[in-house]
Amino acid sequence: MNRRILLIIIGIIVIAVVGYILMANTAQKQEQVGTPTKISVALDWFPWAGQAGLWVAKEKGYFADEGLDVELNVPADPSTVLQTVGSGRDDFGMSYLPDVLLARAQDVPVVSIMALVQHPLYALITLQESNVEGPKDLVGKKFGHSGIAFNEILVDTMLKSQGKSLKDVEMVNLGFDILPALIGKQVDAIVGYWTYETIAAENQGFPVNILRVEQHGVPDYYELAIVTNEKKIAENSDLVQRFVRATKKGYEDAIADPQAAVQLMKQVNPEMDLNIDSKGVELLVPVWKAENGVFGWQEESTWIAFTKWTKDSGFLSKDVDARQAFDNSFVENAR
Numbered sequence: 001m002n003r004r005i006l007l008i009i010i011g012i013i014v015i016a017v018v019g020y021i022l023m024a025n026t027a028q029k030q031e032q033v034g035t036p037t038k039i040s041v042a043l044d045w046f047p048w049a050g051q052a053g054l055w056v057a058k059e060k061g062y063f064a065d066e067g068l069d070v071e072l073n074v075p076a077d078p079s080t081v082l083q084t085v086g087s088g089r090d091d092f093g094m095s096y097l098p099d100v101l102l103a104r105a106q107d108v109p110v111v112s113i114m115a116l117v118q119h120p121l122y123a124l125i126t127l128q129e130s131n132v133e134g135p136k137d138l139v140g141k142k143f144g145h146s147g148i149a150f151n152e153i154l155v156d157t158m159l160k161s162q163g164k165s166l167k168d169v170e171m172v173n174l175g176f177d178i179l180p181a182l183i184g185k186q187v188d189a190i191v192g193y194w195t196y197e198t199i200a201a202e203n204q205g206f207p208v209n210i211l212r213v214e215q216h217g218v219p220d221y222y223e224l225a226i227v228t229n230e231k232k233i234a235e236n237s238d239l240v241q242r243f244v245r246a247t248k249k250g251y252e253d254a255i256a257d258p259q260a261a262v263q264l265m266k267q268v269n270p271e272m273d274l275n276i277d278s279k280g281v282e283l284l285v286p287v288w289k290a291e292n293g294v295f296g297w298q299e300e301s302t303w304i305a306f307t308k309w310t311k312d313s314g315f316l317s318k319d320v321d322a323r324q325a326f327d328n329s330f331v332e333n334a335r
Contacts, residue, residue, distance in 0.1 A: 036069040037239060042081045043074050044094035047269035048196065049281035050117065050224060051094065052261040053288075057250025059264055066242035085227055086110045092228050092243060097221045097303075098150045101310055104320050109230040112326040114244055114296030116251070117223035119287045120213050122154060123194040128207040130188060135216055136162040138169055144187035147173040151191045153313045154213050161217030182206075195283045199276045221306040222298060223287075225326075233327060244330040248295050251288060255295070258285050296331040 043051055054072055057063050063070040073090065075081055082100065085093040086108040094116065103110050124143075126132040135158040145151035156166040174181050178190045179197050183206050190197065194210045201208050214220045226247065233240055254261035258281040266272050290297035300323065307322035 034067065036064065036067055038069045038071070039091040039239070039243065040071045040073055040089075042084055042090040042093035043072055044078055044081065044096070044224060046074055047265060047272050049258075049262055049265075049277040049284055050121075050195070052254040052258070052265060052281060052284075053116070053247060053251030054094075055250070055265045055268065056253050056261050057246045059268060060250070060253065062246040062249045063243070066246045068239075068242060068246065070243075082108055082110050082227065086229050088229060088231065091232065091239075092226055094224055095227050096224060097306060098310060098315065100225065100227060100325055101307055101316060101320050101322075104325055105316050105318050110227045111230055111233060111324075112222070112225040112227050112298065113233075113240060114226045114247065114331050115222040115290070115298045116225060116296070117284070117287050118290055118297075119223065120218065120221055121193045121195050121223045121287070122151075122191060122213045123198070124155070124158065124189050124211040124213070124216075125182065125192050125194070125197055125201070126189045126209045126211075127182065127185075127201075128209055130209065132189070132209050132211070134162055135159045135211060136164050138189050139164055140168065141188035142170045142172050142186070144172045144174045144178050144181045144190040146176050146178055146191070150315060153310070153315045154191060154218055157218050157309075157313060158211070158213060158216040195280045196276060199279045199283075203275055219305045219309045220302060222302065225298075226296075237330075241330050241333060244296065245334045248331070248334050251295050254281070255285055255288055258282055294331060294335055296334075298326050298328050298331070300326075 081093040081095050082103040084090040181187045182190045198208050262277045262281045303322040310316045
């Protein structure tokens with residue numbers, strides 16, 4: 001047989017074999033992934049730097065790689081997130097530890113499946129010119145807060161750490177418009193995020209003092225968590241695992257390059273204020289990281305201590321089993 005003809009035949013066979021393998025692999029992937037599963041995620045607030053990992057996972061295709069078609073929803077009322085997740089109207093949500101415990105005390109079957117922020121973001125914030133060095137320096141002064149009952153528990157605990165209590169100050173419900181009241185000196189202090197309100201104040205030319213809650217008597221806790229409901233965990237654990245895996249990857253990217261993460265967010269959320277979020281994301285990177293290096297990790301001891309404090313302080317009206325309020329298995333399996 002002519003050598004040239006033989007080489008052509010061999011080439012055709014090789015191309016056919018490679019093509020068959022590629023087709024088989026594609027078919028196998030399609031069989032594994034199938035039609036993308038639509039899921040909804042209720043966010044905690046309007047788009048801000050704390051959500052960066054979720055937006056990265058969506059825009060970079062990490063959710064799609066897991067066969068998920070994810071819709072990130074900005075809730076009209078953030079206080080409804082645990083109700084919509086608990087009832088199954090939303091598959092997942094971003095929420096706060098005290099709210100998870102309060103919901104479970106009311107028999108809402110929500111479970112934290114990964115910690116997004118490892119430490120509290122709340123702080124007492126005062127103007128720098130006030131020379132406040134500790135909670136006791138605010139005795140007889142006005143505290144502005146957003147009307148959330150948990151804020152009063154925080155302030156009371158911080159004051160008690162220095163021998164004072166809530167009765168020694170005047171609490172003023174400002175709704176969610178807390179920063180203008182501080183800048184306008186309608187109040188002497190506010191309860192806000194040291195990753196957001198502090199930056200907004202300083203951007204407007206008002207340097208501030210920050211008293212972080214966990215440094216003044218409040219037990220350490222996870223500020224933000226991803227939650228789902230007990231039924232989803234029991235009946236569709238594979239979907240939960242895929243969502244956690246993609247979310248973890250998104251946040252790991254945000255930790256590695258926080259500025260790229262918020263720039264990506266800005267592209268799909270033009271209303272974002274990068275004058276705040278480009279600074280805020282840098283402050284978030286250290287508190288996104290767990291001590292054991294596993295993003296999303298939750299310690300049982302943290303949950304137990306924090307749950308006890310919320311009950312002892314009167315925030316919870318009945319006992320809640322802290323061990324049932326979180327599930328670390330999905331983060332552990334995504335390592």
